Amino acid sequence: MLSPTYAIVDIETTGHSPVKGDRMIQFAVVFVKDWKIQSTYTTFIQPGKKIPFFIQDLTNISDEDVKQAPIFEEVAGDVFDMLENCIFVAHNTNFDLSFVQAEFKRIGFPLWKGKKMDTVELSRLLFPTSFSYKLQDITLERGIEMTNAHRADDDAYATAELFIECMKEIEKLPIQTLEHIHKRSFQLKYDSSSLFFEALQKKRLMIVKDDLDIYKGIALRRKQVQPGPVESSTYYPETKNQKRLFFSEGLKDFKERDGQFQMMDSIWQTFQAKDEIAIEASTGIGKTLSYLMPSYFHAKQQGKKVLISTYTSHLMEQLVEVEVPKLEAIVKNKVNVAILKGARHYMDLHRFEELLRAEDESYDDTFTICQLLVWLTTTVTGDLGELNTSSGGQYFLDKVRKNAFSIKTSEVSNHDFHSYALAQSHQADLLITNHAMLFTDKHRLEPLLTNEITSFVIDEAHQFVQAANAREERIFSYTQWRYVFGQLGTRDQEQLTSSFAKVLENHGVNTIGPFEELDRIYARCSSKFDEAVQSLVQNVRGKSTHKSHSKQTILLEELSLDYALLEEVYQYLQRWITIAQNLLDRLSKSLLDSTHVDKLVTAEWQYWLNEMKIKTGEWIDIFLSSPKEYSVWIELDRRSIPSSLHVYKKPINSTHAVDEVFNEWRGNAAIVWTSGTLSVPGNSRFIVNKLGLPESVQIKTYNASRDFYQGANLFIVDDMPDIQNVSQSDFIDAVADAVIQTVLVTEGRCFVLFTSQDMLRKTVDLIQDTTLLEGYMLFAQGMTSGSRMKLLKSFQRFRKSVLFGTNSFWEGVDVPGDALSAVIMVRLPFSSPDEPVFKTQAQRLTKQGINSFSSLALPEAILRFRQGFGRLIRSSSDRGVFIVLDRRIQSKSYGKEFIRALPDIPVKKVSLEDMVLDLEHWYNEKV
Template identity: 25%
Template sequence: MTLSVDDILAPGGLIADHLDGYELRPQQLAMAHAVDEAFRDRQHLLAEAGTGVGKSFAYLVPAILRVAEENQRVVISTYTIALQEQLIGKDLPFLAKVLPIEFAAAVGKGRNNYLCIRRLALAIRGRDKLFADPRRLDELQAVADWAMQTETGSRQEIDFPLSHVVWRHVYSEIDLCSGAKCEHYPRCYMQAARRRMQQADVVIVNHALFFSDLALRAQHAGFIGPYDLVVLDEAHTVEQVVSNHFGASVSAAGVQRVLRDLYDDRHHRGLLALLDDRKAFDAARRASKSAEGFFNSIADYHGPALAANGRIVQRDIVPNDLSPALQALAKQLRQLRQSAGQSDQAFELLGYESKCRELAEKIEALVDQADEDRAYWATIRPPRRGQGPAITLAAAPINVAPIVSKLLFDAVPSAVLTSATLATARGDRHGFEYMRHRLGLEDGQEVLLASPFDFRRQAKLYVETTLGEPNDLAAFAPIAAEAIAYYVQKSEGRCFVLFTSYAMLNAMAERLAPFAADCDYRVLVQGEDMPNNLLLESFRAEPRSILLGTTSFWQGVDVAGAALSNVIITKLPFAVPNEPLTEARIDAIRTGGGNPFMEYQLPEAVIRFKQGFGRLIRSTQDTGFVVVLDHRIATKRYGRAFVDALPDIEIVRDEFTAQR
């Protein structure tokens, strides 16, 4: 029997027969038809599906139909772990139960998510030379105990405290893997997971892993295996992910961490301490000293080649003695490895040899500015806790469109890009031009599906226009804090306050503290109190909570029900124009004769604004309000772009000002 999208999703279909409380979602059905058509016609598709459309079923159902009808293989890539867990733990098992179609689904994760049995055994044998801290020894023993029970060897299974210091000594690494030659190969967790992934009809991965595989596929390699169709959910993050993946960064702390893992001179710990080779000790010391001198020279540089924002506008701004020192260390490790034969230590030495060479080459490319299509910058943060300054060298592609176009759109028959926030307008003006331009998609179809929620009934938008300039923090913070307090009282807590910078977040946290204490509210501050996941747990558990968050709380956070009834946006989320990569992109657009504000800065801010707005209403039962404290949404001509991108909603102006 050949099934159609309607047979599964429409009223009277298979899902309606098996799902309690089924309601027809016309938008979901329309999206499913658009995805099905794109897959069948081997076209690309941009699909914005507002919150509540049910976009996961809208692409999973056509994907499974292609598996059944054409034996095609589908990769679904997401940005957040939460969505991956929803797909593999809830949506796909439900569809497997409901549909008379057999298909296999699996999650693909990077190597370093899996325990390596060989490396664990080596770490246990050499633990006294690897770890000076007794707590790390306890953690290693806990990993060993867990290894006797786990069936998957996945880091995500671990429910006991485990530092990265220990985990990086026992996880799977490609340079340290002997493959089928390893005595533990039959029990290898990573290889078993890789086989499951390659045999699956539907593979769930994250964007970083997906683009890693794409880059390898261009070199006739790859690890996901052949596939025909791709869905990129949370696709509004693709430009950021590609920038990070195809960029490069090296930090002083990261280099010293690799060198300490090799040899910690202070405690006589590390891999080289197991081998007791004096020449290798000396080479590691010289590399560590060169690293200290190299990064300090960047921190001490005050010439014209290093702009105030950290952007590096000239090659070779400091001498690079570090790359030769790392290459010399790699050479010494190679000699030591050759004398170690086929021992476990030899594989570890090979891994560190590769790391040293890769670091040397990366640093040389960053200093030489080898790729003129990248922006280069240095980040120098002040010293803390008796340590030196935190210094990072970085680069990223200024324009990712050629990369995405070549690796994805030119190579994959059909790619569906979907999100609740892809377009910069609504209604007849789809507003996909910005996303098309940024990602290099010239052809393909597009569909914009509004949220089924009744925002006129469920929500209001409050706009304050008299609080002053949000860019003038000293003047804006006092009156904005009063406005926040007013609206927090209106919702009796249950409030997200979203910021675009830690400077404003910290200023508001300080000003809101007395109000919160007097009125019995708990203020949860990102970056201070606890990790983000625990912040969310505390927020959900305590109704009289105010959560102050920056970038990571604007998107990918789902708090359904009455626990979140108020979202306050303190400032329109324009990217900081002198941030090095943003500045480089602005310069490139201007040099090409374009208008950076209208072509890049404004549409990017509108997409982020829609993400923040979308935190509020997550179901048909949710109610609440969004507050914007930035007057520009009402007083600037471009402010209309933000309002036009939202669902139809009642707007109330200056309620706080009127009651003062």
């Protein structure tokens, strides 16, 4: 059999729609045969119209470049002949091929016919943990050079190299994985099944000894349980000279910081006394090593573990990948560390294997299964958060998460990722987890927090308040509820209920009576549910005061709810669950002799029955329980009712939740709370009081030396319009202008921080419309796809880039060195008066005669302000500017409190024009 020739194509065009008159301006093709690049072809094409400026800027192809180029009619024959008998490949084949076909059709040529493949689909499948599948991003990650992006010749060549890289990756896959994927490859969107078949045929002729584990035909990367604790000195460096020796010998770039040594000693003494302390450590102290050093020695001395908790998964990984290696270099020893997360972070292999044998998968299910099969050959952790899946794929991931109902057998346990994480934890000196898990551990049948733990370090302690509140957060989503209802259906709807009834019939269980009742209750429940939702929607419409706004938010206590109707829905839910559970119980005794299909349907019934139980619990919590210590509100968008309907319930006080976790440990274990921001001017106990820590808990503050911030400047732009006196559109115009001018001077590397997603979106849209930043990579939270950390990684990969974010971007982000030159704060970060949790808290304070602005709004805003500044200077060699566009910082009496909260740095109050001139001088000095 002759090996095929692949034609890897890329085109540049005047726009996206040939129907609207857009035309091709460059065509390039790279021919690959036997997995080697054979030849290339490229040509400019005269489009017969002006090339839009933004396309010229993007592609660097001007009207002059195509002036003497042939029109498409003159090269169409050559293009058609070149593509004939080839397999068409592109990065987003739908665009390139459909455009080429439209051009053929326009000039009367026959359409090209043949097989097609897509490197986007292949890359997503074969590199399932990549942060982005844009050509520039995925090639950069794979080490493929792109010297001139958005030019068809360079893009086609890079796509060809990526295609070859994909084939190499396919050939690395174990035979078990190839067999599973090849079977499903015919359900993919493109004709890539031949690639998997070719690799499978080669693999079958080879004798390969893969270092893999196999679970029921699924290839897994072999896990290595780390050895027990290594014997080493438990000697803690008490004196400054001893510490200096440890650090200087372990770290090449060590610079002595008094605050760091003092913080280490404070923590060591707290550990020894089994006491509790709160420590505020500014950027530049070296906070992480300050607690890792005493934690390591204390764990060794006690023969137990120190548990370190931080806020996000990213920070947990950063601890292990960046900070622990530094600790090992300092102590000259291997440090046994384990990451612990809640069970739902991990894959349930038993459940996945069941679904792997199912049929009639959707495209999203099929594709996600293929991604998981590839990922399982490389992942050590089994943490599903490593994956980059589509929104449809997320539904499948939810089906294969570990939960309280997961099957536990010895066969599963030998390969189980959660069990592996627990095994790692037993051998560890330091346990690293997130705040959320400390709260959920209290409710486990087998708690992970045992007497093996001798001390706790709570890093990012100010975020423990948020984690405590999130612990009891409940969210009602109309679309999620409808999705659950849709999975179940009734017998005549050919959904799961129908399939489960047939399984029961196969096992001789009388189903006529019970299923008639189940169907009747389901229909009534569904009807009453829709009636209750409609009642909620009408309530909100009746209370709406901003008719021009499509999005509505209102506290539930301000509505007149039909509690009888809400109770009726609950009663129907409960009756459905009772009957459904009884039917499952009747089948369980005879299930041992079932076919795999019957077992799979039964497992699905169990899964969705559990989901209904969870949903019923949500219904009670949100609509039928007393909300005294909670804020409950409804949100919807009038343009998409009822699909946009959400109801949220969040606690407004975290002290009870914190006490529940730590009260039993106080006096038996040391507890260290630490953060860069625990206090505000005039209130050193702001966060400590929110956490409900005893008054006896001492607070210590360690600040970096003044020269640490010598590279920082604060600019207050004093000729910005006052948003309270101009329209929002005028203010956004001014913000967009300030951002553009700053970015052009600093050549990107900017964070732009907003308090409103709406203002962020409108500002970014306006900047893009001007085309003045066309040469820059703009990443915007809520607009650019991907998680917060994926956006951050994208931002860091490109020199000329700008990141637009809201509150969640202001914390826990490290961008050291030249990757960040400027932070632009659009508005002082006050909570919106209409933000439901804040509104509820403020109302409670006002009823108690307490000024909610000075006791709540201002301190919270100052903390966020400090966090925003904290993104800028991460090391003593960093240089950067902090730019505030909100005039209130100088026009309001409270403005000076924000400035007082920052380190002692130069403050310049200037016009935008003067700031730009200063920045030009500063930047030229820097370069």
